[in-house]
Amino acid sequence: MRPELLMPAGDMEKMKFAFAFGADAVYLGIPKFSLRARENGFKDLAQVAEAVQYAHALKKKIYVTANIFAHNSKVGAFVKYVEDLLNLCKPDAWIISDPGMIMQMREHFPEEVIHVSVQANTINYAAVQFWQKSGARRVILSREISIHEMMEIRKHCPDMELESFVHGTVCMAYSGRCLISNYLTHRDSNQGICTNSCRWQYKVLTKDAPAGEKAYVPLKDNFYLNEATRPGEYFPVDEDENGTYLMNAKDLCGILCLKDLRDAGIGSFKVEGRGKSVYYVAMIARAYRQAIDALMAGHTIGAEHMRDILATSSHGFTEGFLRGQPDHEAQRYDQGIADPGEFCFSGIVRGYDAKEGWLTIEPRGVIKAGGQYELCVPGGNTPFPVHKIMNARGEPCLEIHGGLHLCRIPYGEDPGPCALLREKK
Ligand code: SF4
Numbered sequence: 001m002r003p004e005l006l007m008p009a010g011d012m013e014k015m016k017f018a019f020a021f022g023a024d025a026v027y028l029g030i031p032k033f034s035l036r037a038r039e040n041g042f043k044d045l046a047q048v049a050e051a052v053q054y055a056h057a058l059k060k061k062i063y064v065t066a067n068i069f070a071h072n073s074k075v076g077a078f079v080k081y082v083e084d085l086l087n088l089c090k091p092d093a094w095i096i097s098d099p100g101m102i103m104q105m106r107e108h109f110p111e112e113v114i115h116v117s118v119q120a121n122t123i124n125y126a127a128v129q130f131w132q133k134s135g136a137r138r139v140i141l142s143r144e145i146s147i148h149e150m151m152e153i154r155k156h157c158p159d160m161e162l163e164s165f166v167h168g169t170v171c172m173a174y175s176g177r178c179l180i181s182n183y184l185t186h187r188d189s190n191q192g193i194c195t196n197s198c199r200w201q202y203k204v205l206t207k208d209a210p211a212g213e214k215a216y217v218p219l220k221d222n223f224y225l226n227e228a229t230r231p232g233e234y235f236p237v238d239e240d241e242n243g244t245y246l247m248n249a250k251d252l253c254g255i256l257c258l259k260d261l262r263d264a265g266i267g268s269f270k271v272e273g274r275g276k277s278v279y280y281v282a283m284i285a286r287a288y289r290q291a292i293d294a295l296m297a298g299h300t301i302g303a304e305h306m307r308d309i310l311a312t313s314s315h316g317f318t319e320g321f322l323r324g325q326p327d328h329e330a331q332r333y334d335q336g337i338a339d340p341g342e343f344c345f346s347g348i349v350r351g352y353d354a355k356e357g358w359l360t361i362e363p364r365g366v367i368k369a370g371g372q373y374e375l376c377v378p379g380g381n382t383p384f385p386v387h388k389i390m391n392a393r394g395e396p397c398l399e400i401h402g403g404l405h406l407c408r409i410p411y412g413e414d415p416g417p418c419a420l421l422r423e424k425k
Pocket residue numbers: 170171172173175176177178179180181189194195196197198199
């Protein structure tokens with residue numbers, strides 16, 4: 001079995017790069033009904049239909065995500081949305097978590113293929129059988145189970161499609177089943193507007209201190225939690241002067257587990273990140289594309305397959321629950337923001353003037369004359385010495401900053417339609 005590489009498509013451009021860099025399939029969200037309500041480039045039906053047509057022209061698959069837990073007011077609206085979209089195009093599947101929405105789909109659109117979202121938190125074979133009997137074709141298994149448990153699920157459910165997340169940001173709670181964001185900011189993660197409050201910096205104040213920064217003293221070395229019925233077990237509650245990030249999970253990276261996942265019967269490897277940059281999507285797609293191809297050719301997946309992953313920003317990596325219960329190493333205690341990675345994203349190539357030998361680039365970071373850059377295309381990376389930059393007015397300049405203004409840089413050949421510029425850090 002050749003597993004599918006399923007990449008996120010936050011907008012049309014990210015989708016094109018995902019396919020160009022190796023995705024077999026993408027998933028996109030519809031703002032009112034999926035968990036990426038804000039970072040979403042598919043605002044209307046026509047854009048979704050255009051994406052579906054683009055994917056199908058490449059003979060690739062595209063899944064529409066509608067995985068909120070719907071309040072009453074959204075049930076009828078969802079049915080209407082599906083009806084309107086099906087008048088324009090036919091996605092390969094619908095990713096849904098709410099049992100009521102799944103039932104509505106079965107009743108109104110029995111021909112449509114349903115994948116049960118990770119938000120449904122499916123962690124055992126009986127639940128997979130339940131979804132199979134409910135008419136779903138595929139279950140996206142919970143991130144909180146091990147490969148060993150997946151094998152057991154496969155044994156009991158031999159003809160159900162199984163999908164597993166292999167890469168991306170993870171929640172501190174069962175995927176999305178969390179009210180931290182709702183509590184702190186009134187933005188409900190289960191309605192697609194999580195503020196990632198788990199990654200914020202928290203401080204613990206001593207009981208006697210009046211609230212406020214002046215009274216704040218970091219807890220150091222001698223504060224512990226102790227559960228009442230576990231005498232002698234102490235959980236340290238340390239902070240430094242910046243506070244603590246005690247709910248801040250590292251990112252999932254399961255690339256070294258792909259063989260075991262495939263052998264366990266996982267047919268689709270999914271990457272999280274509809275809100276991430278086009279550069280992230282391209283690099284992670286290429287890393288997993290090469291790893292899956294190596295696996296299918298009978299080769300071992302190793303450190304060389306990590307190169308593109310390490311070239312992107314992250315919160316550090318963990319294999320999550322794939323090899324069993326994660327320990328404290330799965331958390332990041334020192335900072336909430338992501339590390340930059342070995343390269344940073346500098347720009348998107350928007351065109352090539354073959355007559356004059358100039359690339360047109362949309363800067364996404366600072367581009368400096370004399371900096372160490374690389375041009376990344378699906379087939380590889382090429383060192384790209386930037387000696388000269390022309391700004392949007394056609395004037396030479398030493399550096400240019402990310403924004404809407406295009407710049408031009410001399411280059412010897414046309415890199416093709418999906419090329420990115422990045423800088424070595
Ligand atoms: S606050 Fe964190 S744990 Fe909670 S839903 Fe958002 S990302 Fe997940």
